[in-house]
Amino acid sequence: xxxxxxxxxxxxxxxxxxxxxxxxxxxxxxxxxxxxxxxxxxxxxxxxxxxxxxxxxxxxxxxxxxxxxxxxxxxxxxxxxxxxxxxxxxxxxxxxxxxxxxxxxxxxxxxxxxxxxxxxxxxxxxxxxxxxxxxxxxxxxxxxxxxxxxxxxxxxxxxxxxxxxxxxxxxxxxxxxxxxxxxxxxxxxxxxxxxxxxxxxxxxxxxxxxxxxxxxxxxxxxxxxxxxxxxxxxxxxxxxxxxxxxxxxxxxxxxxxxxxxxxxxxxxxxxxxxxxxxxxxxxxxxxxxxxxxxxxxxxxxxxxxxxxxxxxxxxxxx
Amino acid sequence: xxxxxxxxxxxxxxxxxxxxxxxxxxxxxxxxxxxxxxxxxxxxxxxxxxxxxxxxxxxxxxxxxxxxxxxxxxxxxxxxxxxxxxxxxxxxxxxxxxxxxxxxxxxxxxxxxxxxxxxxxxxxxxxxxxxxxxxxxxxxxxxxxxxxxxxxxxxxxxxxxxxxxxxxxxxxxxxxxxxxxxxxxxxxxxxxxxxxxxxxxxxxxxxxxxxxxxxxxxxxxxxxxxxxxxxxxxxxxxxxxxxxxxxxxxxxxxxxxxxxxxxxxxxxxxxxxxxxxxxxxxxxxx
Amino acid sequence: xxxxxxxxxxxxxxxxxxxxxxxxxxxxxxxxxxxxxxxxxxxxxxxxxxxxxxxxxxxxxxxxxxxxxxxxxxxxxxxxxxxxxxxxxxxxxxxxxxxxxxxxxxxxxxxxxxxxxxxxxxxxxxxxxxxxxxxxxxxxxxxxxxxxxxxxxxxxxxxxxxxxxxxxxxxxxxxxxxxxxxxxxxxxxxxxxxxxxxxxxxxxxxxxxxxxxxxxxxxxxxxxxxxxxxxxxxxxxxxxxxxxxxxxxxxxxxxxxxxxxxxxxxxxxxxxxxxxxxxxxxxxxxxxxxxxxxxxxxxxxxxxxxxxxxxxxxxxxxxxxxxxxxxxx
Numbered sequence: 001x002x003x004x005x006x007x008x009x010x011x012x013x014x015x016x017x018x019x020x021x022x023x024x025x026x027x028x029x030x031x032x033x034x035x036x037x038x039x040x041x042x043x044x045x046x047x048x049x050x051x052x053x054x055x056x057x058x059x060x061x062x063x064x065x066x067x068x069x070x071x072x073x074x075x076x077x078x079x080x081x082x083x084x085x086x087x088x089x090x091x092x093x094x095x096x097x098x099x100x101x102x103x104x105x106x107x108x109x110x111x112x113x114x115x116x117x118x119x120x121x122x123x124x125x126x127x128x129x130x131x132x133x134x135x136x137x138x139x140x141x142x143x144x145x146x147x148x149x150x151x152x153x154x155x156x157x158x159x160x161x162x163x164x165x166x167x168x169x170x171x172x173x174x175x176x177x178x179x180x181x182x183x184x185x186x187x188x189x190x191x192x193x194x195x196x197x198x199x200x201x202x203x204x205x206x207x208x209x210x211x212x213x214x215x216x217x218x219x220x221x222x223x224x225x226x227x228x229x230x231x232x233x234x235x236x237x238x239x240x241x242x243x244x245x246x247x248x249x250x251x252x253x254x255x256x257x258x259x260x261x262x263x264x265x266x267x268x269x270x271x272x273x274x275x276x277x278x279x280x281x282x283x284x285x286x287x288x289x290x291x292x293x294x295x296x297x298x299x300x301x302x303x304x305x306x307x308x309x310x311x312x313x314x315x316x317x318x
Numbered sequence: 319x320x321x322x323x324x325x326x327x328x329x330x331x332x333x334x335x336x337x338x339x340x341x342x343x344x345x346x347x348x349x350x351x352x353x354x355x356x357x358x359x360x361x362x363x364x365x366x367x368x369x370x371x372x373x374x375x376x377x378x379x380x381x382x383x384x385x386x387x388x389x390x391x392x393x394x395x396x397x398x399x400x401x402x403x404x405x406x407x408x409x410x411x412x413x414x415x416x417x418x419x420x421x422x423x424x425x426x427x428x429x430x431x432x433x434x435x436x437x438x439x440x441x442x443x444x445x446x447x448x449x450x451x452x453x454x455x456x457x458x459x460x461x462x463x464x465x466x467x468x469x470x471x472x473x474x475x476x477x478x479x480x481x482x483x484x485x486x487x488x489x490x491x492x493x494x495x496x497x498x499x500x501x502x503x504x505x506x507x508x509x510x511x512x513x514x515x516x517x518x519x520x521x522x523x524x525x526x527x528x529x530x531x532x533x534x535x536x537x538x539x540x541x542x543x544x545x546x547x548x549x550x551x552x553x554x555x556x557x558x559x560x561x562x563x564x565x566x567x568x569x570x571x572x573x574x575x576x577x578x579x580x581x582x583x584x585x586x587x588x589x590x591x592x593x594x595x596x597x598x599x600x601x602x603x604x
Numbered sequence: 605x606x607x608x609x610x611x612x613x614x615x616x617x618x619x620x621x622x623x624x625x626x627x628x629x630x631x632x633x634x635x636x637x638x639x640x641x642x643x644x645x646x647x648x649x650x651x652x653x654x655x656x657x658x659x660x661x662x663x664x665x666x667x668x669x670x671x672x673x674x675x676x677x678x679x680x681x682x683x684x685x686x687x688x689x690x691x692x693x694x695x696x697x698x699x700x701x702x703x704x705x706x707x708x709x710x711x712x713x714x715x716x717x718x719x720x721x722x723x724x725x726x727x728x729x730x731x732x733x734x735x736x737x738x739x740x741x742x743x744x745x746x747x748x749x750x751x752x753x754x755x756x757x758x759x760x761x762x763x764x765x766x767x768x769x770x771x772x773x774x775x776x777x778x779x780x781x782x783x784x785x786x787x788x789x790x791x792x793x794x795x796x797x798x799x800x801x802x803x804x805x806x807x808x809x810x811x812x813x814x815x816x817x818x819x820x821x822x823x824x825x826x827x828x829x830x831x832x833x834x835x836x837x838x839x840x841x842x843x844x845x846x847x848x849x850x851x852x853x854x855x856x857x858x859x860x861x862x863x864x865x866x867x868x869x870x871x872x873x874x875x876x877x878x879x880x881x882x883x884x885x886x887x888x889x890x891x892x893x894x895x896x897x898x899x900x901x902x903x904x905x906x907x908x909x910x911x912x913x914x915x916x917x918x919x920x921x922x923x924x925x926x927x928x929x930x931x932x933x
Binding site for chain 1: 658660687688689690691692695696698700703704705706707708709710717718721722753755766769
């Protein structure tokens, strides 16, 4: 087990390093001079040189990368070339918004998806299955940002049930915070739930056809125990993978959702940074995304071993 | 190609599809949508960019503008028709990109053990990478356009294609007729082209059918964010972006384009599902 | 005294291509502490018969007839009644111990589950009983094994776990559906010993379903031979092997290797043709098409088990085998 953890940590660091390095070098290969963008009105050669010296842009990319990496390890991600604000401070305000949105959305998506998928599998060939399947197909086909627009139109603008945009930190006012985040969470969460539902349904159907489910029935267990303890637990192994793979969709979805609902989160920060060529912020964004990717994969592995003893016991060999 | 294949026979497939009302309905909707999209330059009652400042925000049902007009007095119906054309173009371009890159990689991963680890790991990495960040980056480097949006979406779909092609190749590789070819001394490339690829067609077809609606949704998101098709070119996504500002005054201009996207994507998804069911050898489920 | 009495049991599946009769007018009885074997080729309806007793078939199956367990009619009984019967009165052992055990739960938990649901034991007590049961079926160091997962056990041990699970509540009837088929020959004998031992100690009646005449010869007191959904011969185990009356049974014996002194001295013979699928119930002997002794009456009238009901030696055949074994066919 310890050997496995060691390999895992090693791979994670390598991934982190590679992702950061590729983006760092990639950005610098882009056409367009950031010093020019920073200079604003005064584009005299002296001013440009001063800016380059200030941001270390006059040195080779490798020196720049080395410095960036060293600073990053010490927890210093530089300052935004746009606003002059420290990047860590920007992340400090943006990340909690996105993490709250993402966690609540994935929670909602999992509950909805696993629930509906299980119902669809158990009630095979009955109206409940058709309903669940139909909703999942619509969920796959509907543009969720549009749903967000419609929701704002009818639930915020016309009726005033929910605020149309903005964010209140949870610690400032929990009620207002939740009130602001409900619609974004529902929009993002239902979008993700369609994929989870379809996966749950198909792996649940597989599980219901297995011999051990027949054994469970032959033991005289109630349907609830047969489904919950025996079938669902096994089909969750596949579902966990799918939920883990939703990370990309989750981040993409969060970007759009934040844009529509005017949430000052990580997604909005990303888009702004790219449009404004804000290098330090872009690098930080990539670093955070890669870390999240690694963290979630690790979490998925842990969940696996919680659900499936074959992995837990056999893990040391791998 | 004049290869002999063992693809599940076409007659049975068509029979099964015809028996399924959902398949028939979605196929009809798709055919109509494609016809409208292809013929939209001639079918549309107005030029999509034609403004009419005397008639802004006319509601649906107005004579001459069955679906109303937008903030610049442009005809919503005409713009939706041309927007669907753009959506389908991006969808097909993106999936074509994904297939061109993904199918060979999937074949290689499934057929050559040595390639498998590298390609599969790469696919896993890409799968978790947020496609929006990729699209944003591409737009930042090469400018926002229909083609760049299609490429970004296509790249995002590569891992999905690799996965299904790889697993089907693995399956086919273990079958007797492929083993027999190996015994006969056939080369790897010959086997891949003659035996594996033709038999993998059905899974690729199903995957493509469900990838197109995903691409259409992707285009809508990108254009909405200003990273895809640029105004004044009509796109369902940009229509929604402008409608967002006037949604309270002209709700139809925000609702109708979204419905059009949904209808298009739904038709593809339903047809893709029916196709998968019809191809499923166990499929006596419907 | 009969524990289980089955009369006229028929099972018809609804399929896309119309009704499919899989079990046809089956009679059987099981006395206390008796081991009855049901033998036949795969697809002859033996497993379906067993599953139908406690309503374990999918909803596409239509079960008719009667199965009385200690005075309780099971066919058509409400689900709540059947659920109390399953695992407590009638317990099952299945063919594949690997896939029949849940891979993500410890064996102790899976055994304890039966006790908790039927006897209301607390988790801790159920676990203690599970250890005892594992010892009962001959698993070494049961206190340790109780916390193992199925993949950590050998095939034979898994089947012993299945048996422990099945006898946990002291069922009146134990249905063993191909209990040894998936196991190595050396392990098979051990499993059969456990079944015999349990019958002695607990007085459980056992219904052994198998296609393997060797298993029948080894363990059964009485035998029912099943062919294409019908019981074609009923006999005590010695009578059956010594003097089969139905031509199918005779063919089956001729197709099986004989253990003992004559081993390897005679050629195995196959029965020509395939098992028919009963789509409708023909007014004929289902074996007629493959039977060398078939005459015209075999194809127009269905032979019934003779003598009906009872438990003596009988065969559903118009022209039963008269010769001694070996000269059959």
